[in-house]
Amino acid sequence: MEFGASIFFTDSSITPTELGPAMEARGFESLWAPEHSHIPTSRRSPYPGGGDLPKPYYDVLDPFVTLTAAAVVTKRLLIGTGICLVIQRDTIQTAKLVASLDQVSGGRFLFGIGGGWNAEEMEDHGTEFATRFKKMREQIEAMVQIWTKPKPEYHGEFVNFDPMMTWPKPVQKPHPPVIVGGAFPHAARRAIRYGQGWIPIAGRGDVTDQIPLFRKMAEEAGRDPATLPISMFSAKEDLDTLKRFRDLDVARVTVALPSSPAADVLPILDRWAELKRQVGG
Numbered sequence: 001m002e003f004g005a006s007i008f009f010t011d012s013s014i015t016p017t018e019l020g021p022a023m024e025a026r027g028f029e030s031l032w033a034p035e036h037s038h039i040p041t042s043r044r045s046p047y048p049g050g051g052d053l054p055k056p057y058y059d060v061l062d063p064f065v066t067l068t069a070a071a072v073v074t075k076r077l078l079i080g081t082g083i084c085l086v087i088q089r090d091t092i093q094t095a096k097l098v099a100s101l102d103q104v105s106g107g108r109f110l111f112g113i114g115g116g117w118n119a120e121e122m123e124d125h126g127t128e129f130a131t132r133f134k135k136m137r138e139q140i141e142a143m144v145q146i147w148t149k150p151k152p153e154y155h156g157e158f159v160n161f162d163p164m165m166t167w168p169k170p171v172q173k174p175h176p177p178v179i180v181g182g183a184f185p186h187a188a189r190r191a192i193r194y195g196q197g198w199i200p201i202a203g204r205g206d207v208t209d210q211i212p213l214f215r216k217m218a219e220e221a222g223r224d225p226a227t228l229p230i231s232m233f234s235a236k237e238d239l240d241t242l243k244r245f246r247d248l249d250v251a252r253v254t255v256a257l258p259s260s261p262a263a264d265v266l267p268i269l270d271r272w273a274e275l276k277r278q279v280g281g
Contacts, residue, residue: 026270
């Protein structure tokens with residue numbers, strides 16, 4: 001089981017050029033950056049974590065910028081969006097961003113995606129909350145065409161374009177893994193339908209019970225569960241829990257780091273590096 005970390009990079013947090021090398025030096029596998037373009041002040045949509053929305057949600061830097069910065073100062077560290085709100089982004093331009101970052105990083109990009117929860121935010125981008133997941137599926141299907149075909153085209157309800165010429169293509173073949181974030185069972189089904197992995201959130205429901213159900217769903221859909229690794233996000237700093245995830249063949253766990261300066265973040269990394277050693281990651 002590998003270990004990673006996610007963080008809302010802000011203008012007052014540890015920088016990606018500091019955090020990336022620090023993680024690589026401590027043997028971490030992956031660095032993940034989430035995104036929100038903005039947070040509307042109406043606050044009609046409740047924060048899924050409960051309570052007030054944390055400030056980093058509207059302070060966060062663009063993940064493709066921060067991950068590029070981390071990529072150029074590291075050699076082995078995988079970099080991923082955790083998650084990218086594709087439903088708020090242009091499909092063709094996002095496909096180019098993914099391919100470009102995969103090129104710049106030498107094939108180290110992980111494309112974590114999700115449909116989002118903030119209806120007002122996505123409405124500002126012209127996306128309807130009720131149909132966001134159908135749009136996301138079409139976007140990913142279209143991006144796969146762009147990444148893998150010399151003259152891609154796609155014709156759907158939300159995404160539609162005639163044959164085009166577009167490069168670069170990703171380093172990873174056929175393309176960077178699309179890892180679908182969200183809760184069981186709906187996001188799990190989406191991961192099985194068009195993803196190469198699933199991102200559940202530790203602590204939201206009994207995830208340990210959901211893991212075998214997810215793998216059974218994959219088999220019933222004709223997918224080999226081994227091709228759908230599980231990335232457990234926001235894992236707790238608890239050795240027994242981490243060992244349980246390891247024994248359930250979870251591919252990786254990630255710690256949610258605070259949006260704080262290096263002096264606060266690096267000691268947390270050190271504690272997790274020791275947990276990683278004890279778990280055998």
